[in-house]
Amino acid sequence: xxxxxxxxxxxxxxxxxxxxxxxxxxxxxxxxxxxxxxxxxxxxxxxxxxxxxxxxxxxxxxxxxxxxxxxxxxxxxxxxxxxxxxxxxxxxxxxxxxxxxxxxxxxxxxxxxxxxxxxxxxxxxxxxxxxxxxxxxxxx
Amino acid sequence: xxxxxxxxxxxxxxxxxxxxxxxxxxxxxxxxxxxxxxxxxxxxxxxxxxxxxxxxxxxxxxxxxxxxxxxxxxxxxxxxxxxxxxxxxxxxxxxxxxxxxxxxxxxxxxxxxxxxxxxxxxxxxxxxxxxxxxxxxxxx
Amino acid sequence: xxxxxxxxxxxxxxxxxxxxxxxxxxxxxxxxxxxxxxxxxxxxxxxxxxxxxxxxxxxxxxxxxxxxxxxxxxxxxxxxxxxxxxxxxxxxxxxxxxxxxxxxxxxxxxxxxxxxxxxxxxxxxxxxxxxxxxxxxxxx
Numbered sequence: 001x002x003x004x005x006x007x008x009x010x011x012x013x014x015x016x017x018x019x020x021x022x023x024x025x026x027x028x029x030x031x032x033x034x035x036x037x038x039x040x041x042x043x044x045x046x047x048x049x050x051x052x053x054x055x056x057x058x059x060x061x062x063x064x065x066x067x068x069x070x071x072x073x074x075x076x077x078x079x080x081x082x083x084x085x086x087x088x089x090x091x092x093x094x095x096x097x098x099x100x101x102x103x104x105x106x107x108x109x110x111x112x113x114x115x116x117x118x119x120x121x122x123x124x125x126x127x128x129x130x131x132x133x134x135x136x137x138x139x140x
Numbered sequence: 141x142x143x144x145x146x147x148x149x150x151x152x153x154x155x156x157x158x159x160x161x162x163x164x165x166x167x168x169x170x171x172x173x174x175x176x177x178x179x180x181x182x183x184x185x186x187x188x189x190x191x192x193x194x195x196x197x198x199x200x201x202x203x204x205x206x207x208x209x210x211x212x213x214x215x216x217x218x219x220x221x222x223x224x225x226x227x228x229x230x231x232x233x234x235x236x237x238x239x240x241x242x243x244x245x246x247x248x249x250x251x252x253x254x255x256x257x258x259x260x261x262x263x264x265x266x267x268x269x270x271x272x273x274x275x276x277x278x279x280x
Numbered sequence: 281x282x283x284x285x286x287x288x289x290x291x292x293x294x295x296x297x298x299x300x301x302x303x304x305x306x307x308x309x310x311x312x313x314x315x316x317x318x319x320x321x322x323x324x325x326x327x328x329x330x331x332x333x334x335x336x337x338x339x340x341x342x343x344x345x346x347x348x349x350x351x352x353x354x355x356x357x358x359x360x361x362x363x364x365x366x367x368x369x370x371x372x373x374x375x376x377x378x379x380x381x382x383x384x385x386x387x388x389x390x391x392x393x394x395x396x397x398x399x400x401x402x403x404x405x406x407x408x409x410x411x412x413x414x415x416x417x418x419x420x
Contacts, residue, residue: 002142002282002418004279006176006247019319024353035255036286038320040178040243040417044254046194054326054372063369064376066358071211071351078206081199089203092194092289096204100192101243103320103381107286114324114416117380123175134252136178137276138142138418140284142282144420146316148386180318180383184394186334211351218346221339231342232334236344238331238398241383274392276318276385277419278282 005032005137012130013123016087018053018061021133025104026111029136035109037139041102041119044132047091048123049098055118057078068094074124074126091124098122108140145277147173152270153263156227158201160194161273162259165244166251168275175249177279181242181259184272187231188263189238195258204262208234214266231264238262246279285312285417293403296367298333298341301413302399305384308415312356315389317419321382321399325413327371328403329378334365335398348374354406364400371404378402386419 007028010138013019029039043050045071054060079089102119105112121131145167153159169179183190194200212233219229242259245252253259262269287308309319321352323330334340352373359369382399385392393399401411 002284002298004142004177006245008252037284038418039400040245041287042244042252044252044257044330046192046254046256051376052326053376057361060369063359064360064373067352070358072207073359078210079203081197081203083197092200093204093207096191096193097237097377099379100240101241101381103243103383104322105320105414107414112288112322112324114326114412116326132254134245134247135203138178138284144282144317144418146385149394180385182384182392184392184397186332186394186396212347213351218350221337221343223337229340232340233344233347235333236333237377237379239379241381243383274385274387278318 002138002140007135009133010130011121011133014128015126016123018120018122020051020055020118020120025119029106029137030109032137034137034139036107037137039104040136042134043100044134045096048121048131049095049100050102051098051120051122052117053100053120054116057117087126094124113125142278142280147275149273150270151261151273154268155266156263158257158260158262160195160260165259169246169277170249172277174277174279176247177277178243178245181274182274183200183240184274186235187239187265188261188271189235190242191260191262192242193260194256196256227266233280234264282418282420287415289413289415290410291401291413294408295406296403297381297414298400298402300335300398300400305399309417310389312417314417314419316385316387317417318385320416322414323380324414328401328404328411329375329380330382331400331402332382332397333400336394336396367406370371374404
C-alpha cells in the first residue's frame with residue numbers, strides 16, 4: 001500500500017558553488033525501506049537553487065559559475081535591490097532561472113538518475129549559509 | 141490513508157508582473173483537511189510562469205523584470221514568431237527559462253516554504269489575461 | 281484507492297531541436313486506466329531537457345534555438361569544459377536553465393495541459409542521441 005514520509009535536511013555552504021548531496025537523498029530513501037516511488041525536494045530559500053547536473057568533470061560547475069557571472073554579474077548597474085550586498089539580486093536571478101524544486105522517481109530502492117546526473121544545491125551568495133531542503137517521499 | 145484532491149484556480153492579471161497567490165494555495169490545502177503531503181501546481185499557459193521568489197522587497201520583482209527585458213527585449217530582431225505582437229516570443233522565452241510547474245511539501249497543514257518565499261504567477265504578456273492553474277494534492 | 285505505476289521510455293533524437301512526445305505520455309496514462317492523478321517525468325541526461333512549450337507555430341521552437349545560440353553559443357571562449365566538443369558545455373547550460381523534471385496533473389484520464397501546451401524533449405547536442413525518460417504515475 002502507498003505511504004509517504006517527510007524529512008528536512010540542512011546543507012552548510014561555504015559560499016558560491018555547487019554542493020552535491022545525491023548520497024544524502026539516496027540514504028534517506030533507503031532508510032525508509034520504500035522499494036519504488038517518487039521523491040520530491042524543495043529548497044526553502046530564494047538565493048540558492050536545486051539542480052540536477054553533470055557529476056563527472058568539476059570544470060562543468062566552474063563553467064556554470066562563469067556563465068552566471070557573465071549573465072548577471074555582481075554589482076550589475078541594472079539592479080536596485082542591493083539591500084544585502086552586490087551579490088544579492090544576482091542570487092535571486094540565478095534562483096529564478098534554475099528553480100528550487102526537484103522530483104525524482106526511484107525504482108528498486110535506487111534513484112532513477114542517469115549515470116552522469118548528481119543532485120546539487122547551488123549556493124548563489126558569496127558568504128557561507130545554512131540551507132534547508134524539505135524532502136517528501138511517496139511510494140511503497 | 142493517503143488520498144488526493146484536485147482543483148483549478150483562475151488568476152486574473154493586469155499585464156506583465158509577478159502576482160502572489162501563496163494564500164490561495166494555503167487556503168485550499170487547509171480546506172481539504174490534509175495534515176501532511178505534497179501540493180503540485182501546473183500553469184496551463186506558455187506565456188506566463190510559476191515561480192517561488194522573494195516576498196519581501198517589491199524591488200526584487202522589478203529587478204526580475206528589468207533582467208528579462210535586457211535578456212530578451214520586446215521587439216528583439218532575433219525573433220520571427222511575432223504573430224501576437226512584439227512581446228509574444230519574449231514571453232515564451234521567459235516561460236521556458238522559469239517553468240510552469242511547482243511541487244511544495246506541506247507539514248502540519250502548512251506549506252513548507254521558507255520565511256521569504258512566496259508563490260507567484262509571473263505574467264509575461266503586456267496585456268491583461270485570465271490564467272488557469274491546476275492544483276493536485278496528495279497527503280493524509 | 282491510490283496506486284502508482286512506473287515506466288521508462290526511450291526517445292531517439294536527430295540532433296538539436298525540440299521533439300514532442302505528449303501523445304506517448306497521454307497513451308501511457310490511458311493504458312494504466314487511472315482516472316485522475318499526477319504524472320511526473322524525469323530525463324536521465326545532463327545535455328537535454330524537458331519542456332512544456334507552445335505546440336502550434338514551429339517558429340517558436342526555432343526562436344528558442346536562436347535565443348540559446350545567442351546566450352551560450354557553441355565554441356564560446358568562456359567555457360573550459362570542451363571534452364566532447366564545442367557544443368558540450370552550451371548543452372549543460374541550456375539544461376541547467378530549462379530543467380529535466382515535469383509534473384503534470386491529469387483529470388478524467390486526460391493530461392491537464394492548456395490548449396497550446398505540448399511536452400517536449402529538447403535535445404541540446406548537435407549529434408543524434410537516444411534519450412531516456414522515467415515516468416511515475418500516481419492516481420486512482
